[in-house]
Amino acid sequence: MAIVNIGFSEFLEDNIKEITDKYDWMKTRTFKLCKTIEEFKEFIDKAIEFGHCVLDLETNGLSTRIKKVDNKIVSVTTIVGFCLCYDTTFAIYVPINHLEDAEYNLPEKKTLDEIKRLCTNCKVIFHNAKYDVALLKNYGIIISDYKMFEDTIILGRLYDAGTKETGLKKLSEKLLNQPMLELKEVTGGENRFDLISPNVGYIYGGSDAICTFDLYKFFEKQDIIKQQEFIYNLEKRIVFVVIEMESHLIKINIPYLLEIRKKAEERIEKLTKEIYELVNHEFNIDSPLQLGKILFDELEYEYPQKRKTTTGQYITDDKTMKKIAEKYPLVQKILEYRNLKKLTGTYIKKLLLNTDKEGFVKLSFNQVGTDTGRFSSPGGAGLEIDGYSGVNFQSMPKKPDKKNPELDLRKAFTVRDPSKTMVAIDYENEEMRVATNLSNETVWIDAIKKGVDFTIYKKTPDGLQNEITLFALWGKLIQEGLQSENKDIIILAKQLKSKVVNIQLREFP
Template identity: 30%
Template sequence: MDNDKLSAKKTITVIDTFGFLFRSFYALPPLKSKDGFPTGLLTGFMNFISNIGKDFQTDYIVFALDSKGDTFRNAIYDQYKSHRPDVPEDLLKQLPVAISWIEEMGFKTAIKSGFEADDLIASIAHDARQKDLEVRIVSHDKDLYQLIDDDTVYLFDPIKKIIINEEKCYEKYGVHPNQFTDYQSLLGDSADNVPGVKGVGAKTAEALIKEFGTLENIYENIESVSKPRWKTLLLENKEMAFISKELVTLKKDCHCIDFLDQFELPKENPILKIQDTLAKYDLTKIVERVHQNGLNYKTQMPKAKEIIKYDYTLLDTKEKLEKVINSIPKNSIVAFDTETTSLDTKIAKIVGFSFCFNENSAYYIPIAHSYLGAPEQVSIEDAKSAINKLNNFKLIVQNFKYDFDIIKFNFDIELNLFADTIILAWLLDSSSKVGLDALAKNYFDHTMIAFKDVVKKGDDFSTVDISNACNYAAEDALMTYKIYFKLLEEFKKQNCEHLLKIANDYEFKFIDVLINMQNNGVKIDTQILKNLKIQNQEYIQELTKKIHELAGTKFNINSPKQLGVILFENLGLTASKKGKTGYSTNEVVLNKLVDSHEIIPVILDYREAYKLQSTYIEPLLELASNDSENKIYTSFLQTGTATGRLSSKNPNLQNIPVKSSAGREIRKAFIARDGYKLVGIDYSQIELRLLAHFSKDKALVDAFNSDLDIHSQTAVKIFGEEKASQKRNIAKTINFGLLYGMGSKKLADTLKITPKEAKVYIDSYFEAFTNVKEYMKSIEDFALENGYVETLIKRRRIFDFNAANTMQRIGYLREAVNTKFQGSAADLIKLSMIKIFEKYKNNEDLKMILQIHDELIFEVKNEKQDEITNDLKKIMENIFTLEIPLKVSVAVGNSWGDLK
């Protein structure tokens, strides 16, 4: 199967929950349980849940809910929804039951005070589009028609089981989705008491929109309205028309889905999670059906719920605090956690801390709660004394890197780490969620108190009532403690206790490296970014003008819908990929069309320039300008990838484009301090060297041991001596492509040759390097047999082949090969970083400031440049003994841009 087929756009399904439940109530007969409780709505709801995977496939799902009370629309028009009839009592009885089941089954809800579910749906759809997701909205409500975009967003009617796209919208109302708010502004909506233009009906509204397009355009051209009566009605109701447009226009900025994994389909069978509850309502048939046939998507049996007994105690005086700390037995394991005013450790102030040293009790120490009427709390001095005492025990922390910085900057104490549960959980399964909430849910089926339920939006933890803060913070410490011991059980159960040694020998030490690197920061030349911002904006404007000229019309280049029409209808290009709801214009599609029309490369240039401006240039400039030293401080994530590579955030420095000139210009803004140079050292062809090491292929091993150019040697083997020099780049593509599961189709697309030619190249490669194919196959076989793959230092990545469909299985095998090499390369650079840090951590002549995949960037004192650089090179080349030598390349310059 082609690798390309595995990269289909992912889908999020958003449920218009109340709309669906209301419709279920009226669609089904008035069913009742044996004791007379109405169950029609509940039956319809559970039938819907049981058909997920049958009626539609989805990767993510979220149930949007209306909040209680008025919304912002009532402030615009106080009669909004004022004439709605009373809801039937049987419906009112069932609604809260259905809502409570949603989260009990493991699904995610979205709700926000002051907004309607439709606004949340619109915001989620907007955010999902930015994340390149397909959006299915489960609803038939016409208020949501304005969101339809045939390329990415459509409605799904769960009763009729049909898709409502642009064609259906136009067929029913005679207007396009992007005209729907204007149409509703004229027509009004009696159900919601939206006034519209009194006297204007559906046909009139349709005719006006068809002629003038928008409400604004109608009034700008009011003299051109042909029928006098229409003109009179429009003029008399102008204010109400524009108020109506405000009322019907959905908000797109009140909800986001940044943590997508929270919205994945529940892994445990959602219906069986509430089977006891369903039995109380006599909904046993659906449970029997699920037990017999399962669900339409793969699930696991629910875990038995463990009831956690706990005792959370507030220690709000010095005396109480000292008494408890003095009672902790010597050598105890103590879980520790902090509560602060911000996630940014550079500005966060400590509000309190919690700790736990047994399975049933945890304690919270308030320090700086500052709300009106807040009681006396433990002083900073007494808190510092207590933390110094706790530091003598074996501290267990979830995400130690954060708490270390908080305690260091607030108390000037360096916490000692015994174990970090986030690292242990990641070592156990690097592909699963490792946040505290997820671990508590996974191992104990325990739902943690949510931050949003404790801290009001816009506030921080210092405003939280101390008793509520105690429950929230002490729970964090207790669960950290319990999870640590649960993880130890899991390492033993899964026969991988060697991972505990890896944690102690490498991963926990690596946290210190990252803390140091983050706090060093990197200096930015803000003037370079200011100039680049202006230049890039001008470049974007030039590209916009050129695209419009080539298209023969102006349009929104950032709209996939409009771009699709331009390319595949106006310009007549061949649409290589069309989804259920329209044309795809993603990068894969455009790259295939790059030679079809001169507009395509210009669009690709535009997209890159636009992304550079919004993702890198402007955010980096703002961060650097707000720092007194013009430094930026990224946050490196040790557990951010399944392979073991570092990722970074706030800002993400791993993905600044390497090949574009603008990307290189951005790198020039990263500079050394006065008196220092930047030194970049990266492993040369590290993954190919690892291939030689693991496969022991003689031709590869001999080439590296003889220090030959591996790409030239590959070209000689495949194409012969005469053509080798001109074919070196093709050989390079093959060398790296095969490491990541590149098949003949993908290679053909990359090299712009036929799949048949590509297959000949790949066959020739495997004939030349006889052990490679067999070794690649052995990685796959090992993964299939054992359910995991191991890196150089024996880190594991787990794959659940048993629950995988055919496409996932193929993807897992490709990822297994990828992890073997990319993960092992990550091991090597991690080992080097630890050794360099331990040697130079107190030396002001060298600072480690960045790690970008296989490259390390240091700031080195000018006078010590040669001496230190040679030492760094020596450490990195001798960090691990392989079958072939490790080599690094070194570059020196005043900026990151100079290092390439």
């Protein structure tokens, strides 16, 4: 690894070299901290000449929201610096908003002008274009043409549709055999990029840029872009749609949310006492270990499973509990207790914590988050602190618990304008309609016009039962059967697939 013109202390230089020497691939790459705007302009000129350039943003957060400060609209998240690379051997880092060693920062406006020039005259390579394009928009840099960018996170999904790993570090190690630096390795544990010195951050940022470039070249070599050109370009167009979707915040009825939380907590308290009375002593209802011992050892309830966990515990998940709920009133109360705890903890608490002063909350949508091509709405720890709700809205209950119909969470979502109406829309037979459009199959087109329901097959002589979804079955065969290493399973999968195809041809010749 070449350390170019960085000028920091001998101790820090030795420390960085010791860290990066653990990564063999970095030894042949050059990382540079850009110190003047003239140097940056020269780099942009060369990138435009090459026709492509990786652009990676280092920031102090993940939110793409904007806010009003002193009557000015500003970005919630600050861009701390830019990592760029147009060649696999060399990357540059341009700091603009570091709080540590701020004297290294280049003028923000002049730097942004050069970034705008790059995005206007050169194809930019991102890893997760949705985030970068949205954040650049907050700084007045508009990318509106899908032909002007590439996205390795989308290419990663197209290369391996079944993968759950779309992060840069995971893909780099898996596909390139290039394990990447962890931020804590060069920062001593500091997670905010603006609080570390550019003298350290440039190596971390530069490695991000080079690995993104190497990933793009890998996918290019695999011919993914040409082989799946239509789908890839479609996904790139959708990036702009997702950005627009996320920019429209959801209005929350806070008084209603507080009201149902109070009712739910009162019901939880009452249920807790009733459960203790039925057991004749107190215990931790949320503990699967304690619950299993009480139900199946102490009370000697019928255990509906044939096995226990690998650690010898009774299985007490909802699916297991529902099998014996009708027989035991105590189990019914435990299931109700769990539903209410999930309502208050997973949903209401996070919504209340992350709704802004005007009563709005932001959703996150991931267009490459599922095997089927559908959107996912990721939740979980960490997202809520960066301007998103942290709630998986797609897992939100459609209807309230039958025992507590007044606790309807969906009524908390309301319209911004009382004169407007909120509408819920479900696209019927969506997958089949897409397949029909792509194939131009005249029989399917005619069937859709007649209102045929493609997804459900009635019981047939072939043994397929009601409510077997054709596409779900095909997906399961392809993913789990045809990709199996077991020859017998592959043969069985092919036979089942043939049977399904025959039924398909019979129903829609």
